[in-house]
Amino acid sequence: MSQVSSCELCAGDGGDVLWRHPQFRVVLVDEADYPGFCRVIWNGHVKEMTDLAPAERTLLANAVWVVEAAQREVMQPEKVNLATLGNMTPHVHWHVIPRFLDDRHFPSPVWAEPRRAADAASIATRRALLPQLLEAIRRQLDAAGLTA
Numbered sequence: 001m002s003q004v005s006s007c008e009l010c011a012g013d014g015g016d017v018l019w020r021h022p023q024f025r026v027v028l029v030d031e032a033d034y035p036g037f038c039r040v041i042w043n044g045h046v047k048e049m050t051d052l053a054p055a056e057r058t059l060l061a062n063a064v065w066v067v068e069a070a071q072r073e074v075m076q077p078e079k080v081n082l083a084t085l086g087n088m089t090p091h092v093h094w095h096v097i098p099r100f101l102d103d104r105h106f107p108s109p110v111w112a113e114p115r116r117a118a119d120a121a122s123i124a125t126r127r128a129l130l131p132q133l134l135e136a137i138r139r140q141l142d143a144a145g146l147t148a
Contacts, residue, residue, distance in 0.1 A: 004045045009091040014041050018134055019141055023056065024063055026137060028130070033104050033118045034097060035126040036075050036133055040064045042092040049084070049092060059146070060092070066144050067096045070136035074129050081109065100126075 004010050015027030018038070029037040040063045042052065049057055068080045077098035084094045099106055102122050104114040141147070 004091075007045055007089065007091050009041055009089055009093060010045050014039055014093065018137055021063070021146060024060055026063060026067055026141070028134070029095075031110075033123060034110060035123060035130055036071055036077075036098045037110075038067050038071070038096045038137075040067055040094045040096060046092050047086065047090045052092065060094070062144060063141065063146055064094045064096060066140045066146065067137055070133060070140050071096065071098045074133045074136045075126060078106070083109075098126075 008014065013025065013027055015029045015038075017025055017027050019026040021043075023043055025041050025043060027039050027041060029039055031037045040060065042056075042060055046052060049060075052060065064082060068082065071077060071080055075098045078101050079099040081097040081099055082094060083097070084092070086092065097110055099110075100122065102116070102119050103110075104116060104118050105112055106115070108115060
């Protein structure tokens with residue numbers, strides 16, 4: 001499908017690109033309270049998962065699972081949230097968010113009202129893991145055969 005200039009995920013990368021595949025990209029999202037927050041974004045402008053061919057859906061889902069596995073390996077979160085909303089940006093993408101008992105919103109979604117103040121020391125510790133996370137994502141995407 002063609003790119004749509006008014007779509008922020010067509011017009012830009014949607015974060016710092018960690019991995020670029022001909023059909024999707026993995027980006028690190030700049031969320032100060034959530035180091036390791038990633039998106040897996042389909043490159044073509046499609047609105048719903050069912051707009052993709054079955055093989056494309058499998059490819060995209062496999063990339064999401066790899067990012068989740070890398071987050072679990074490196075960051076050891078309490079939980080990983082997977083979300084595909086697209087209400088504001090109707091372009092297929094998945095949010096892959098490592099969650100921790102002391103994060104601002106836990107156990108609520110990151111888009112809810114905060115439950116507590118951010119813990120700067122915890123965030124700094126998690127941010128220090130980002131180089132390892134990026135390496136784990138790249139290594140696991142290679143191992144899964146999802147080469148760029």
